[in-house]
Amino acid sequence: MCGHSSGMMGFPLRLLAREVYDRVRAIKGDxxxxxxxxxxxxxxxxxxxxxxTAEAMDxxxxxxxxxxxxxxxxxxxxxxxxxFTDRLLNARGRDETMILGSATLEPMIxxxxxxxxxxxxxxxxxxxxxxxxxxxxxxxxxAVVAFSVEQVYAMAExxxxxxxxxxxxxxxxxxxTRNRQxxxxxxxxVDYIVATDAIGMGLNLDLDHVAxxxxxxxxxxxKRRLAPAEMAQIAGRAGRHQRDGSFGTLTGGGSRSGAxxxxxxxxxxxxxxxxxxxxxxxxxREAEPRFDSLAALIADLESKPEHDALKPAPPxxxxxxxxxxxxxxxxxxxxxxxxxxxxxxxxSLPDFRAVGVDTHARFVARLWDDxxxxxxxxxxxxxxxxxxxxxxxxxxxLQGRIAAIRSWAYICQRPDWVLARDExxxxxxxxxxxxxxxxxxxxxxxxxxxxxxxxMKSLGQDASALPVTLEPDGRVTVEGEAIxxxxxxxxxxxxDATLADRKMLLAAGERALPAILTQRADMLLGERLAELxxxxxxxxxxxxxxxxxxxxxxxxxxxxDFAREVTMLPDAARxxxxxxxxxxxxxxxxxxxxxxxxxxxxxxxxAGSQARALLITLIEAGGVVSREKAGLEHLPKEMxxxxxxxxxxxxxxxxxxxxxxxxxxxxxxxxxGLDRRPLQDAMLPVLAEQKRLxxxxxxxxxxxxxxxLAEKILRAAFxxxxxxGERAAKGAAPAPRKARSxxxxxxxxALPTSIGLEExxxxxxxGSAGFRYHRARTLAEAAFGPPAPDSxxxxxxxxxxxxxxxxxxxxxxxxxxxxxxxxxxxxxRKGPPRKGPPAKEHRPRxxxxxxxxxxxxxxxxxxxxxxxxxxxxx
Numbered sequence: 001m002c003g004h005s006s007g008m009m010g011f012p013l014r015l016l017a018r019e020v021y022d023r024v025r026a027i028k029g030d031x032x033x034x035x036x037x038x039x040x041x042x043x044x045x046x047x048x049x050x051x052x053t054a055e056a057m058d059x060x061x062x063x064x065x066x067x068x069x070x071x072x073x074x075x076x077x078x079x080x081x082x083x084f085t086d087r088l089l090n091a092r093g094r095d096e097t098m099i100l101g102s103a104t105l106e107p108m109i110x111x112x113x114x115x116x117x118x119x120x121x122x123x124x125x126x127x128x129x130x131x132x133x134x135x136x137x138x139x140x141x142x143a144v145v146a147f148s149v150e151q152v153y154a155m156a157e158x159x160x161x162x163x164x165x166x167x168x169x170x171x172x173x174x175x176x177t178r179n180r181q182x183x184x185x186x187x188x189x190v191d192y193i194v195a196t197d198a199i200g201m202g203l204n205l206d207l208d209h210v211a212x213x214x215x216x217x218x219x220x221x222x223k224r225r226l227a228p229a230e231m232a233q234i235a236g237r238a239g240r241h242q243r244d245g246s247f248g249t250l251t252g253g254g255s256r257s258g259a260x261x262x263x264x265x266x267x268x269x270x271x272x273x274x275x276x277x278x279x280x281x282x283x284x285r286e287a288e289p290r291f292d293s294l295a296a297l298i299a300d301l302e303s304k305p306e307h308d309a310l311k312p313a314p315p316x317x318x319x320x321x322x323x324x325x326x327x328x329x330x331x332x333x334x335x336x337x338x339x340x341x342x343x344x345x346x347x348s349l350p351d352f353r354a355v356g357v358d359t360h361a362r363f364v365a366r367l368w369d370d371x372x373x374x375x376x377x378x379x380x381x382x383x384x385x386x387x388x389x390x391x392x393x394x395x396x397x398l399q400g401r402i403a404a405i406r407s408w409a410y411i412c413q414r415p416d417w418v419l420a421r422d423e424x425x426x427x428x429x430x431x432x433x434x435x436x437x438x439x440x441x442x443x444x445x446x447x448x449x450x451x452x453x454x455x456m457k458s459l460g461q462d463a464s465a466l467p468v469t470l471e472p473d474g475r476v477t478v479e480g481e482a483i484x485x486x487x488x489x490x491x492x493x494x495x496d497a498t499l500a501d502r503k504m505l506l507a508a509g510e511r512a513l514p515a516i517l518t519q520r521a522d523m524l525l526g527e528r529l530a531e532l533x534x535x536x537x538x539x540x541x542x543x544x545x546x547x548x549x550x551x552x553x554x555x556x557x558x559x560x561d562f563a564r565e566v567t568m569l570p571d572a573a574r575x576x577x578x579x580x581x582x583x584x585x586x587x588x589x590x591x592x593x594x595x596x597x598x599x600x601x602x603x604x605x606x607a608g609s610q611a612r613a614l615l616i617t618l619i620e621a622g623g624v625v626s627r628e629k630a631g632l633e634h635l636p637k638e639m640x641x642x643x644x645x646x647x648x649x650x651x652x653x654x655x656x657x658x659x660x661x662x663x664x665x666x667x668x669x670x671x672x673g674l675d676r677r678p679l680q681d682a683m684l685p686v687l688a689e690q691k692r693l694x695x696x697x698x699x700x701x702x703x704x705x706x707x708x709l710a711e712k713i714l715r716a717a718f719x720x721x722x723x724x725g726e727r728a729a730k731g732a733a734p735a736p737r738k739a740r741s742x743x744x745x746x747x748x749x750a751l752p753t754s755i756g757l758e759e760x761x762x763x764x765x766x767g768s769a770g771f772r773y774h775r776a777r778t779l780a781e782a783a784f785g786p787p788a789p790d791s792x793x794x795x796x797x798x799x800x801x802x803x804x805x806x807x808x809x810x811x812x813x814x815x816x817x818x819x820x821x822x823x824x825x826x827x828x829r830k831g832p833p834r835k836g837p838p839a840k841e842h843r844p845r846x847x848x849x850x851x852x853x854x855x856x857x858x859x860x861x862x863x864x865x866x867x868x869x870x871x872x873x874x
């Protein structure tokens with residue numbers, strides 16, 4: 001056609017006309033090429049080349065230099081055959097005319113156009129019968145052909161499970177949606193396509209195999225077996241040009257009687273050798289009927305042809321609607337040749353919705369009510385189009401809307417049916433395109449699992465060629481489709497994957513893991529070491545353990561037991577990761593240097609067994625142990641300076657290593673699992689009452705205090721007692737009143753108050769160390785002067801002596817005074833004298849001078865050391 005000055009071609013399908021239109025436009029330019037179909041009209045003023053559907057082309061050829069009719073064998077089709085027969089008989093070019101069709105048309109051409117030159121184009125590729133195959137065993141680049149919407153959907157769903165999805169092509173789809181689905185297959189996004197017999201015409205696909213899910217179809221009148229020519233039309237989609245193809249059937253698709261789905265030997269021979277029974281007739285209908293009346297119109301349309309090769313066409317939908325409405329009162333409104341012609345044009349509206357004669361006739365009747373008065377108003381048409389401009393709904397709903405909008409697009413293309421025709425036609429096309437996009441998206445969403453499709457194509461490749469990408473957020477993707485996530489170095493399959501997909505996704509992820517984990521390890525060591533943390537005795541990253549930490553007894557270099565996923569790294573990457581984590585851990589464990597120092601001393605034989613025993617006890621307790629559990633009675637005094645050099649403090653109540661009471665070592669010990677007690681993250685000086693004491697604290701009434709600060713308070717109390725004893729010995733101050741419990745002295749509570757310890761809890765803390773509180777007597781009434789200050793006494797608890805208060809804390813002032821009064825000498829017993837030997841006179845025992853804490857097996861053994869032998873002189 002492009003070799004002529006002008007031309008026109010008629011095609012059986014709108015999408016085929018559009019495909020050739022795009023090709024000719026690329027050669028001749030936009031201004032020289034026109035596209036004319038029932039629903040679309042692109043006609044530049046200077047167009048010379050016209051690509052049309054058979055119904056829309058000029059029945060005489062339009063006077064162009066070249067005219068062609070494609071797929072002319074469709075003249076034997078009961079529904080549209082008369083259109084193709086008319087174009088075959090009447091459409092002629094000035095210089096050249098081509099009738100394109102299958103070899104079965106040859107006898108008809110010889111009878112109807114004896115002067116025609118017959119040119120045969122042989123098929124370069126061979127078509128081979130491949131037998132039956134399961135759906136799950138179909139080779140890639142295959143098409144599955146079914147003949148009902150339900151079967152198409154079932155096949156597509158199954159392929160989605162087995163092979164990741166399939167494109168869907170049906171006659172009910174709009175041309176735009178059909179093209180988009182075909183493009184999905186042609187681009188390789190899916191390897192399978194499920195279609196009705198619409199695939200057999202106008203679609204050039206890169207297919208290797210065609211599998212028939214059925215060999216029978218309902219043709220609108222009855223269910224029948226496909227003719228060999230129809231089978232070949234469909235099977236011939238496999239193999240193009242010089243590439244061979246195959247065809248076969250699906251296993252399990254037999255008839256209800258149980259007969260397997262198979263081709264007969266005759267059918268296989270006919271398809272492979274391209275030998276089919278020639279056509280014996282074409283359908284014909286009067287193309288230029290009389291419009292004098294409806295009766296004359298119907299009579300001409302039902303008239304018989306004169307040629308023996310032609311047969312009257314069965315009543316098509318347009319003639320059936322005409323005859324139905326001619327029997328109704330609406331026929332009385334059709335008067336005159338012009339009205340009859342216009343009424344026939346309305347009846348010729350295609351049944352895009354496939355609703356049947358009755359429903360379609362009612363739609364045409366409503367349309368005629370508006371057309372007989374003139375044209376459809378633009379507002380009315382715009383409102384009908386707007387009603388359909390909705391993309392919500394499922395596949396069937398969208399298909400119904402597209403069919404309806406195609407009807408309005410056809411109406412808007414008629415030259416005298418709609419006001420503002422061009423604008424309304426553009427709106428209808430825009431809505432159809434919008435609905436087609438939505439339908440394509442629904443089909444893809446339902447029948448295509450792009451992730452599975454990609455993996456199915458990639459699993460047979462080299463793992464290094466698998467297009468797997470690690471995203472910054474940890475997602476693992478294949479060509480943009482997520483297959484799972486890396487949390488730390490552990491790969492987990494996408495939770496949205498179906499059970500059938502999980503095994504394949506896991507296999508794909510594991511094949512690509514070595515390269516991904518190497519990339520992950522380098523990224524961790526390079527810029528994300530700060531995200532590592534120690535928790536539950538392991539190095540964790542993003543909530544996943546990388547290695548379990550095992551601390552040796554000497555707290556030297558710990559042993560790392562790496563998680564299974566880390567061991568999947570290649571050797572070089574694993575060595576780099578292990579070295580980097582070991583260096584990071586060594587730096588993080590630096591706050592435990594004091595504990596390491598204690599462990600080294602505990603392993604030193606020169607330290608002595610007693611000192612080593614205490615060090616081991618202290619290490620096992622995490623750096624803090626009470627005096628009662630320390631076993632100080634076995635420790636020689638000469639070993640204490642050695643331990644003090646190691647940072648060990650011998651307190652009144654606790655033995656502890658001061659540097660280990662800082663937040664960093666406490667957090668580390670807790671994170672390593674070496675200290676199971678609750679953690680006080682900031683190691684605050686004083687805490688509120690706790691059900692379980694954090695490590696490094698001791699109770700003090702309703703509060704808890706850090707042991708080093710408790711020791712500071714107790715040391716200040718002992719200093720106050722020692723100073724009071726020195727003043728008494730030197731006579732610098734009046735001798736304090738003596739009591740059996742020892743000399744009284746005063747303690748300044750400013751220090752514990754500044755730390756945050758409440759006054760009552762301070763008394764309890766001091767009471768646990770042997771201090772007793774004595775409240776001063778209040779001034780008598782009418783007495784003047786400052787009140788006497790409260791005073792304290794101290795006496796260590798003897799071996800086996802029960803504590804007087806909870807947690808070893810002393811009572812308040814009243815209890816102290818009561819205790820003091822209870823220690824007064826007993827008076828003689830009143831009453832009659834007892835019989836027997838005379839009782840000895842009770843004399844109060846003189847108090848011994850206070851020489852510091854007594855040697856006992858209690859918690860206060862060795863407190864004389866702390867006092868420095870100040871009380872009572874050296």
